Amino acid sequence: MEQLERRGYSLIVTARDCFQVCGLAELFRVKYKRIGRHYGKRKLLKALGLTIRALQLLPTGLREKPDLALSHGSRSQVMVCAALRIPSLVIFDYEYADFLPFLRPTWLMAPEVIPDSAIKANKHTVFRYPGIKEDVYVPAFRPDPGIRAELGLDDNSVIVTARPPANEAHYHNPESDTLFHAAIDFLTSKPSVRIVVLPRNAKQASAIRKTWPQLFASGTMLIPERAIDGLNLMWHSDLVISGGGTMNREAAALNVPVYSVFRGTIGAVDRYLASRGRLVLLESVEDVRARLVVTRRSRQVPARVGGRNTLDTIVDHISAVMDSRTASAKSEVACGASATR
Numbered sequence: 001m002e003q004l005e006r007r008g009y010s011l012i013v014t015a016r017d018c019f020q021v022c023g024l025a026e027l028f029r030v031k032y033k034r035i036g037r038h039y040g041k042r043k044l045l046k047a048l049g050l051t052i053r054a055l056q057l058l059p060t061g062l063r064e065k066p067d068l069a070l071s072h073g074s075r076s077q078v079m080v081c082a083a084l085r086i087p088s089l090v091i092f093d094y095e096y097a098d099f100l101p102f103l104r105p106t107w108l109m110a111p112e113v114i115p116d117s118a119i120k121a122n123k124h125t126v127f128r129y130p131g132i133k134e135d136v137y138v139p140a141f142r143p144d145p146g147i148r149a150e151l152g153l154d155d156n157s158v159i160v161t162a163r164p165p166a167n168e169a170h171y172h173n174p175e176s177d178t179l180f181h182a183a184i185d186f187l188t189s190k191p192s193v194r195i196v197v198l199p200r201n202a203k204q205a206s207a208i209r210k211t212w213p214q215l216f217a218s219g220t221m222l223i224p225e226r227a228i229d230g231l232n233l234m235w236h237s238d239l240v241i242s243g244g245g246t247m248n249r250e251a252a253a254l255n256v257p258v259y260s261v262f263r264g265t266i267g268a269v270d271r272y273l274a275s276r277g278r279l280v281l282l283e284s285v286e287d288v289r290a291r292l293v294v295t296r297r298s299r300q301v302p303a304r305v306g307g308r309n310t311l312d313t314i315v316d317h318i319s320a321v322m323d324s325r326t327a328s329a330k331s332e333v334a335c336g337a338s339a340t341r
Contacts, residue, residue, distance in 0.1 A: 001030070003315045009322070012064050014077075016053065019200050023227030033060060036076065038201070054079040061086060067325050070318065072133070073097060078105050089321055091314070093133050094245060094267045095119060109317060113272040127317040132269055134246070135310035138253040143235045143299075151224060151233075157194045158238045158296055160187055161230075161251075164197070164204055165243025165261065172264065176243045179261035182285045183241050183292065184212065188220055190294045195221045196233060198247075238297045245270065252278040259292055 001011055013030060015021045018038030025032045036053030053076040061069075061084045069088040071077045081088040082103045090105040095118040109127040110119060119126055153159055162184065165176035187193050195215070199205035205223055215221035231250060234240050240251040240258040245267070251258035252273045259280045260270065266281065273279035282288055 003311060004318065007315070007319060012060070012066065014057065014060065020198075020227040027227050027229065035060065050076050050079070054083075058083070068318070068322060075100055075103075078103050081105070087321070087325060089127075089318065091133070093249075093269050096265045096267060107321060109314065111269055114268040118268065129310055129313045129317070131310040132249050132253065132273075133310075134249045134253040136314060137311075138231065138250065139308065139311075141231045141235070141254070144229070144232050145236070147228065147232050148236055150228075151196060151222065152219075153194060153196075153236070157192045158190070158294055159236065160193060160195045160294075161234050161237040161240045161242075161247070162195050162197045163240075163242035163244055163247045164199055164208065166200060167204070173262075175263035176261050179263065179282055179285065179288060180241075180243055181211075182288045183259070183261060183282070184215075184221075186288050186292060187241075187294060188212075188215060193220065193294060196237070197221060197223050198230065198233075199223060200244075235299065238295065239293070241292075248279055249273065257293065257297065 001013070004011060013025075013032040014035045015025050015030075015032045016036045016038065017034055022032075022034055035056050036049070038049065057076055057080045061080050066086055069077050069081045069086050070091070071088075072091045074090070078088055078090065078100060080086070087107075088105040089107045089109060091109040093111050093114070095110070095114050104121070107125050107127060108119065108121050109129065111132055112128045112130055113132075116123065116126075147153075148155075162180075165180055166172055167177060184195065187195060197205075197208055199208055208221075208223070209216055212221055230247060231254065234247070234251050234256050235254055237256060240247060240256055241261065242248045242251075242258070243261045245262065248258050248260045248262070249269065255278075257280075258278075259282050261282050262270070263283070270279060270281065274281050280291055282291060
């Protein structure tokens with residue numbers, strides 16, 4: 001967003017009221033329009049919610065008339081673009097996520113590590129970028145030690161950031177829940193471990209509190225009261241365990257030890273990170289016991305991972321699309337769940 005604005009584009013940002021999207025937008029002072037919400041894990045409700053949110057996005061599309069709609073996988077935005085003939089660019093980094101079979105974005109953008117054979121689209125409509133999407137923003141990260149005091153974390157504990165599996169996602173595999181439970185039980189059997197859990201929604205937070213009430217009572221496990229900077233929390237952690245892609249990859253980009261309990265189909269990005277020892281894929285309860293290393297790590301030198309190549313390449317591609325659409329230097333681009341002029 002910052003780079004696009006520096007290049008003269010105007011941004012209209014929309015956010016769906018689900019997980020911590022709005023809370024994080026407010027934390028980072030992003031001006032956005034709250035449109036729509038999450039409708040749970042049932043396929044029928046997902047389809048209904050998708051249609052409702054598309055209808056809710058329509059007035060913004062009609063009023064703003066954007067030159068380009070940009071998102072990281074917003075299906076409802078693609079629906080609106082098809083109806084209003086707005087060009088769309090969808091960025092994605094998991095090749096097994098479902099696209100709408102009858103509605104396709106105008107362009108796609110994906111990491112170079114995803115093979116061409118995994119992308120079912122005309123190669124002339126697909127842009128590539130080096131590295132992983134987390135390389136866009138991790139190089140700009142600067143640690144803030146205040147988070148330890150905010151969460152009551154002492155210097156003598158082994159701090160674990162834990163992100164439960166996305167049990168309402170269409171790609172969820174119940175094996176992920178089994179591995180997550182095994183990991184929590186294994187971690188809390190070790191001395192001086194404190195676990196900061198980042199649930200995906202209030203329902204999941206309630207379930208976690210009911211599953212491990214004794215851990216919350218003892219202070220071994222805690223859930224932050226508000227949305228927090230995940231990068232900062234992970235940097236001040238000794239290890240990360242997660243059932244989802246982004247936090248795993250953020251930890252890998254920060255060089256923080258990270259373990260994945262994701263048991264859906266493993267995507268090319270995670271296979272790439274695992275092959276380089278930057279991510280450990282836990283595939284069984286036995287793996288949890290054998291491969292999970294619980295120890296404190298050195299955090300004396302802040303993360304300085306990668307350069308600006310990923311960010312610059314992505315923004316260059318967006319600029320190229322805009323140049324192909326309009327000669328106006330004042331074009332507006334839609335970011336987040338929608339955006340544009």
